[in-house]
Amino acid sequence: MAYSDMRSWRLATGGLLGCVLASWLLSGPVASAADFAALRSAADAGDLAAARDLGSALLWGSEELDQDTEAAITLLSRAAEAGDAKAQLILGQAYLWGVPVPKDLAEADRLLSAAATQGNVDAQRVLGQNLIGGWGFERDVERGLPMLEAAAATNDARAQVALGKFYLYGKPLGKDRAKALSLFEAAAQSGNGEGLAAYGEDVMWGERGWKEAQAYLERAGMLGDSRAWSILAEGAMWGYLGPESRGKFDGYADRARAAGETRIAVLESKRSTWGISMRASGPKTLATLGEAADQGNLDALRELISLQRDGNHYNIRKDPAGARAVLDAHLEMLSETEQAQFLQSIEVATHKMTRDFPRLSREIRAMPGGVTKAFATELHKANPNMAFYMLQEDMKASGLYRGKLDGLAGPMTLKGVKKLCDALPDEENCGDRVLDRDLIAKLLAR
Structure with a gap:
C-alpha cells in the first residue's frame, strides 16, 4: 500500500480536531465540547458538511470527543450517499486501509470512484496510485493511470510525485527518468521536495554521478524534505559522495537531526560497529542506541532490540535476554502489536530445533x-x-x-x-x- 497516502489521510482525519473542522463554523477551530455540540446539532438538522466533519472527528476521537466508529460511519455515509465528495474520500480511505473500520475494498472502490468522478483530486490520486501499484486493489493500470495523470495535471504535488516515482522505478509503468524528473521538478515548484529526494537517492545509490545526486538531495532538503538530509548522511557514511565523502557525514547528520530525523542515531551506531571514521566498538554501538532509545528514539529502539537479539557475528554477541530487557524497559514506545511481534521474534531466536517450528x-x-x-x-x-x-x-x-x-x-x-x-x-x-x-x-x- 501507499503508506504516505495512508499516513496523510490519518493526519487529515484524526488531526481535524486541531484544525478548522467545518467551514460553516465562523469561530475557527473546533476544539471544545461546546463546538462539538454545535456541530452535532447542525448535523442532526441535516447539514451534510456538519455530518461529514463530525463523522471525521468521531472516526478517531480525542480528549474532547470519544471515538465512536459506528456513529462516524453513519454520519459519513449520510453525507457520502448525498454526494459529498469529501465524505466519500474519507470513508473510502477508511475502507481501503482497514482502519479504524474493517477493510472493504469493494466499498472503498465505489466511494473513491464516486469522489474521483466529481473531480476530487485527492480521490483521483489515492485511487489512481493504488490501482497502478496494485496495493489493496487488484492492479489496473489502464483505469488507474488516467486518474493519477488527471490529479497531476491539476498541479497536485503529491500526485506528481506519485506518478514520477512510477516512471523513476519503472514498475509497472515503463521506466522514463526524464518524465519522472519533469514531474518531480513540477512538484518542487509547489514546495514539495519528495520527488527530488527520490531522484537524488536513485542517482546516488546507482552511482550515476555523486555531484548530481548531492545537488538534488540538497535541494530536496532545503524544500523541507528532512529525509533528504538523512539520505545524504548515509551516502556520505558509505562513501557515495565523492573523494571526501565520509568527511561530509557530520554536516549532513547535524542538519538531519535539526530536522527531526531520528534515523541518524542508527547511522551513528553503524559507524561505531564497523569502524567507519572511528575505532570499531560493539559496546559503543549498544551504548549509542541505548542512550537514543532512552530519549524516545523509536528507530534506535528497534535497531537495539534487533541487534541484541541477533548479534552481528563480529563485535556484538547474540543476547536474546538482553533484547527482552530492552523491550520490557521501553514498552510504552511501541504499539501492542509491535510489542507482540518483537516478543515473538525473540522467542523464535531462542528456538533453533525443527521440532519447535510447527508450534x-x-x-x-x-x-x-x-x-x-x-x-x-x-x-x-x-x-x-x-x-x-x-x-x-x-x-x-x-x-x-x-x-x-x-x-x-x-x-x-x-x-x-x-x-x-x-x-x-x-x-x-x-x-x-x-x-x-x-x-x-x-x-x-x-
Whole structure:
C-alpha cells in the first residue's frame, strides 16, 4: 500500500480536531465540547458538511470527543450517499486501509470512484496510485493511470510525485527518468521536495554521478524534505559522495537531526560497529542506541532490540535476554502489536530445533495484525530457518513443494521460492534472489 497516502489521510482525519473542522463554523477551530455540540446539532438538522466533519472527528476521537466508529460511519455515509465528495474520500480511505473500520475494498472502490468522478483530486490520486501499484486493489493500470495523470495535471504535488516515482522505478509503468524528473521538478515548484529526494537517492545509490545526486538531495532538503538530509548522511557514511565523502557525514547528520530525523542515531551506531571514521566498538554501538532509545528514539529502539537479539557475528554477541530487557524497559514506545511481534521474534531466536517450528508457526500466524513485511523481516533476521519453514508450509499447501518441512533452503525449497517470486508483480531476477531477505519477507507477508 501507499503508506504516505495512508499516513496523510490519518493526519487529515484524526488531526481535524486541531484544525478548522467545518467551514460553516465562523469561530475557527473546533476544539471544545461546546463546538462539538454545535456541530452535532447542525448535523442532526441535516447539514451534510456538519455530518461529514463530525463523522471525521468521531472516526478517531480525542480528549474532547470519544471515538465512536459506528456513529462516524453513519454520519459519513449520510453525507457520502448525498454526494459529498469529501465524505466519500474519507470513508473510502477508511475502507481501503482497514482502519479504524474493517477493510472493504469493494466499498472503498465505489466511494473513491464516486469522489474521483466529481473531480476530487485527492480521490483521483489515492485511487489512481493504488490501482497502478496494485496495493489493496487488484492492479489496473489502464483505469488507474488516467486518474493519477488527471490529479497531476491539476498541479497536485503529491500526485506528481506519485506518478514520477512510477516512471523513476519503472514498475509497472515503463521506466522514463526524464518524465519522472519533469514531474518531480513540477512538484518542487509547489514546495514539495519528495520527488527530488527520490531522484537524488536513485542517482546516488546507482552511482550515476555523486555531484548530481548531492545537488538534488540538497535541494530536496532545503524544500523541507528532512529525509533528504538523512539520505545524504548515509551516502556520505558509505562513501557515495565523492573523494571526501565520509568527511561530509557530520554536516549532513547535524542538519538531519535539526530536522527531526531520528534515523541518524542508527547511522551513528553503524559507524561505531564497523569502524567507519572511528575505532570499531560493539559496546559503543549498544551504548549509542541505548542512550537514543532512552530519549524516545523509536528507530534506535528497534535497531537495539534487533541487534541484541541477533548479534552481528563480529563485535556484538547474540543476547536474546538482553533484547527482552530492552523491550520490557521501553514498552510504552511501541504499539501492542509491535510489542507482540518483537516478543515473538525473540522467542523464535531462542528456538533453533525443527521440532519447535510447527508450534512457533501456529503462534505467529495467529497473531493479531498478521505477518507484515516488517514483522517477516524481523523473523528472518532472528531465525532464517524458521522463515523458510513457514514458506515451506505455504508452498506445500499450494502444491509448489513436496519435500520435508525442515526449514532448510535446499534445491526443492529454492525452486519453490523462485516460482513464488515469479508470480509476484514487479519482481525481477528471481533466480538470483531466492535467498534475499527482502524477498523472503515479501513472500511471507503476501
